[in-house]
Amino acid sequence: MVALTERTEKRLTIQTVEIAEHTTAIRSLDWDRDRFDIEFGLQNGTTYNSFLIRGEQIALVDTSHEKFRQLYFDTLTGLINPQEIDYLIISHTEPDHSGLVKDLLQMAPEITVVASKVAIQFLENLVHQPFKQKIVKNGDRLNIGNGHEFEFVIAPNLHWPDTIFSFDHKTQTLYTCDAFGMHYCSDSTFDEDLKTIEADFRYYYDCLMGPNARSVLSAMKRMGELPSIKMIATGHGPLLHHNVAELTGRYRTWSQTQTKAETTVGIFYVSEYGYSDRLAQAIGNGISKTGVAVEIVDLGAEVDLQELRELVNRCTGLVVGLPPASSAASIQAALSTVLGSAKEKQAIGVFETGGGDDEPIDPLLSKFRNLGLTEVFPAIRIKQTPTENTYKQCEEAGTDLGQWVTRDRSIKAMKSLGADLDKALGRLSGGLYIITAKKGDVSSAMLASWVSQASFKPLGFSIAVAKDRAIESLMQVGDCFVLNVLEEGNYQTLMKHFLKRFAPGADRFEGVRTQAAENGTPILTDALAYVECEVVSRMDCGDHWAVYSTVYAGRVSKAEALTAVHHRKVGNHY
Ligand SMILES: Cc1cc2nc3c(=O)[nH]c(=O)nc-3n(C[C@H](O)[C@H](O)[C@H](O)COP(=O)(O)O)c2cc1C
Structure with missing residues (x-):
């Protein structure tokens, strides 16, 4: 019934x-x-x-x-x-x-x-x-x-x-x-x-x-x-x-x-404020996007200090969410254990949540630095109720950390391609595009060239989006975004802008002329053309998602101009 x-x-x-x-x-x-x-x-x-x-x-x-x-x-x-x-x-x-x-x-x-x-x-x-x-x-x-x-x-x-x-x-x-x-x-x-x-x-x-x-x-x-x-x-x-x-x-x-992943990052936090678990989770998601395993530990729960020590030892990177200075002795003991087991060459990131009685973030950071750890993202200091953008900032910080701890592996993987195959594959070429997306209050953008029409009925195309791209979380099935087409001979400024290294949570549209699409996404005013799209499905392709989307609106600003084309030399770079 x-x-x-x-x-x-x-x-x-x-x-x-x-x-x-x-x-x-x-x-x-x-x-x-x-x-x-x-x-x-x-x-x-x-x-x-x-x-x-x-x-x-x-x-x-x-x-x-x-x-x-x-x-x-x-x-x-x-x-x-x-x-x-x-x-x-x-x-x-x-x-x-x-x-x-x-x-x-x-x-x-x-x-x-x-x-x-x-x-x-x-x-x-x-x-x-x-x-x-x-x-x-x-x-x-x-x-x-x-x-x-x-x-x-x-x-x-x-x-x-x-x-x-x-x-x-x-x-x-x-x-x-x-x-x-x-x-x-x-x-x-x-x-x-x-x-x-x-x-x-x-x-x-x-x-x-x-x-x-x-x-x-x-x-x-x-x-x-x-x-x-x-x-x-x-x-x-x-x-x-x-x-x-x-x-x-x-x-x-x-x-x-x-649990078998070769690289693990531990996130240690205290859930007292009610937000820190979400922030820890957002950082964890960002890390996971890079294929690195994440272990989240609430230092406020009953923690076995020996297990904690072993975990910290195993980790290539650590993230610590600072507890309030007033927190229980057991929490302080757990935090000291993390600090005491941390070692040189590990990556470190910290975040701080909530009110005024926090343990100062900077002394803790300098303790980690003195131990030889590398601070991979700027300390996240949250004084007010987190917003969608705060969570996005955390996710992007996590991705930066994940990319840092896997950087040697990524370079090795690129080098392992045979030279002939690499050159042959490099003959595949594409256009130059900027993908722009907005979901709630969060927006993002990236330069892409692995873009190709994929169907007439319905009108649709595919983009290969690396799994650790910031924009990836705004391109889930059902999400809307815009594909901006760059113009031959007139793409350098936009390309340069969007290839900048943005800090976690940075506004990627600052200084760029935009107007809102029907779906609210920023359209680049200086693009040659744009199409509005909706993600229909995503296929897992190893380190990328092949994102298939249908299109439902679009315009060209200059009838005669051509699309910028991107020729490359090798297949293991874009
Ligand atoms: C010519 C060129 C084409 C690119 N095409 C793609 C692409 O099709 N898919 C992709 O995921 N990244 C592509 N990239 C990489 C991203 O544009 C760029 O590295 C990214 O914006 C930085 O990552 P983030 O947005 O996650 O910070 C391309 C880069 C260049 C230089």
């Missing part, structure tokens, strides 16, 4: 579905999620999934985002009197799942909250009133009758430190919240259509789980000790039912690849 409510203006709806015996999914469908969080890059909205399980006693797994307050409680109270709920199982305390815990406990103060120790502590600060609680550890069980017995699996860092999975032995359903999820909103409750969801599944993994690949493998090892899992009831997107083995297999393979 599927019941859909009417869509409201903001396109928030709720879906309730019987997904297994005595088990109802309450899915909050957020069709137009527009906030700029990195992991929402594919713009397919998201869902927040909550589950009601009725044994002799009744358990609710997670709640919803606070923007669903009215809709969620209208739905829940239509299903059950909240006072009849015995247990509220909290998979982790991120606000999009736990945003309504306080309201629920006000309605039904007798509920026992079941969660990890860290999650309970966090909730105490959130709820500000005593509540019944049950702290669970790995392997603990909770029997609610009628065969529904939950077994808990600790899964720290997926993607919050306090995460637990809950396995219902009766329905063989594993409730995982963020893990194995995706930001994908549709009426489909399940994953029957793998083709339409797999890009979002991968993107979400790359953003949230990849930086914790070791933790993914540890959690999966614990999952392996459970009886066979029929369904993975995730907290975001469709539930996994048709492709459980396939999709969990992908998590395993991706995580194994990550």
Whole structure:
């Protein structure tokens, strides 16, 4: 049975579905999620999934985002009197799942909250009133009758430190919240259509789980000790039912690849301000674009100092997000461990978040410098609420760092091409173009020559975009951009401008004449022609994405002029 409510203006709806015996999914469908969080890059909205399980006693797994307050409680109270709920199982305390815990406990103060120790502590600060609680550890069980017995699996860092999975032995359903999820909103409750969801599944993994690949493998090892899992009831997107083995297999393979990467950068931060985890993640994404593995460590969570030391030793680069000077002794100890294990030749980058009582960033940086580390990007100092541009700055800083730690490898790879082949391939030539893109408040641009028309019907063309280009994150499927065509004999100024080395987050259009395209993207006034385009698909081509786009508008400014052509000598350069 599927019941859909009417869509409201903001396109928030709720879906309730019987997904297994005595088990109802309450899915909050957020069709137009527009906030700029990195992991929402594919713009397919998201869902927040909550589950009601009725044994002799009744358990609710997670709640919803606070923007669903009215809709969620209208739905829940239509299903059950909240006072009849015995247990509220909290998979982790991120606000999009736990945003309504306080309201629920006000309605039904007798509920026992079941969660990890860290999650309970966090909730105490959130709820500000005593509540019944049950702290669970790995392997603990909770029997609610009628065969529904939950077994808990600790899964720290997926993607919050306090995460637990809950396995219902009766329905063989594993409730995982963020893990194995995706930001994908549709009426489909399940994953029957793998083709339409797999890009979002991968993107979400790359953003949230990849930086914790070791933790993914540890959690999966614990999952392996459970009886066979029929369904993975995730907290975001469709539930996994048709492709459980396939999709969990992908998590395993991706995580194994990550942990085997030859180059790793560690990001060490403290999540106290609420922004620093997002900033760390944005830097991590930028690093990942260069093919370097990232390990993110929240120094505020329980950190094993020996493991921390080993990680720092293994890393080619370090990023440190400065904690407030007032932070706990354990955090300071962890920070000292990072500093004490850092060594010459490593790359370093730092970021600072929040208010006035921060530990001064410069003394720490000079300590790293004195140890012989190289500062690869200018310190990121954030004093106000981060904006889309702040996250982009972080991503670009991460990419700079990733490129720095892999620079020897890149040079070696270029040199390894045979001389004849290199020259022959160099005979492939193209035009000269500037790609410009804008997504929300963030804009970017780059010079490109690997551009070629690819179809008549529909009108479309391809561009090869290196995976570590700044503009790459604005060229996801569904994104719009402009292809500006440069003019023969009149392209030097624009080419020179866009080939400059821009600092992370720099405005690439400063000093360049532009006008806005229909889709808001800057068009270069001095270009010979432009076309407005939408990305339709992306093919993985090793170090580049072949981005196929269709075009829907365009103009030429000088009827007689020709396109600038780019001849080259070798195939291993543009
Ligand atoms: C003649 C020429 C053609 C280029 N064509 C491409 C291209 O087709 N795809 C690409 O990813 N980069 C291309 N590049 C590289 C980028 O334009 C340039 O290095 C980039 O703007 C810098 O990277 P960033 O934007 O990530 O900072 C080309 C560079 C030159 C000099």
